[in-house]
Amino acid sequence: MSLNIQRNDQVEVISGADRGKRGRVLRVFPDESRILIEHVRVVKKNVRPNPQKNIKGGVAEQEAPVHVSNVLLVCPSCGPTRVGHKVEGDTKVRVCKKCGAELTATRKSKRK
Numbered sequence: 763m764s765l766n767i768q769r770n771d772q773v774e775v776i777s778g779a780d781r782g783k784r785g786r787v788l789r790v791f792p793d794e795s796r797i798l799i800e801h802v803r804v805v806k807k808n809v810r811p812n813p814q815k816n817i818k819g820g821v822a823e824q825e826a827p828v829h830v831s832n833v834l835l836v837c838p839s840c841g842p843t844r845v846g847h848k849v850e851g852d853t854k855v856r857v858c859k860k861c862g863a864e865l866t867a868t869r870k871s872k873r874k
């Protein structure tokens with residue numbers, strides 16, 4: 763099963779410590795139903811210095827994956843919304859469940 767959320771989507775977090783935050787989807791992990799969202803669920807990681815890779819030690823910040831059930835896709839006209847589907851010809855498009863607007867992906871994928 764594929765996810766309703768795709769890379770570069772704008773999503774809003776609806777539960778957890780980051781509730782209400784919006785961000786762009788950086789990565790999708792379909793097998794785990796998790797996504798990585800820019801500036802959301804940022805965790806601090808202690809980094810050991812590695813002079814060979816020119817890495818200074820200290821604390822680095824990094825996003826942690828969020829389960830898709832904790833986010834809603836943001837519709838440009840009504841805000842956070844559930845996603846529906848509509849079949850047009852032989853393509854399936856995502857639609858906003860509130861206003862019915864098509865939520866087109868930023869980049870079309872030919873894979874099914």
Ligand SMILES: [Zn+2]
Nearest residue numbers: 837840858861
């Ligand atoms: Zn809408």
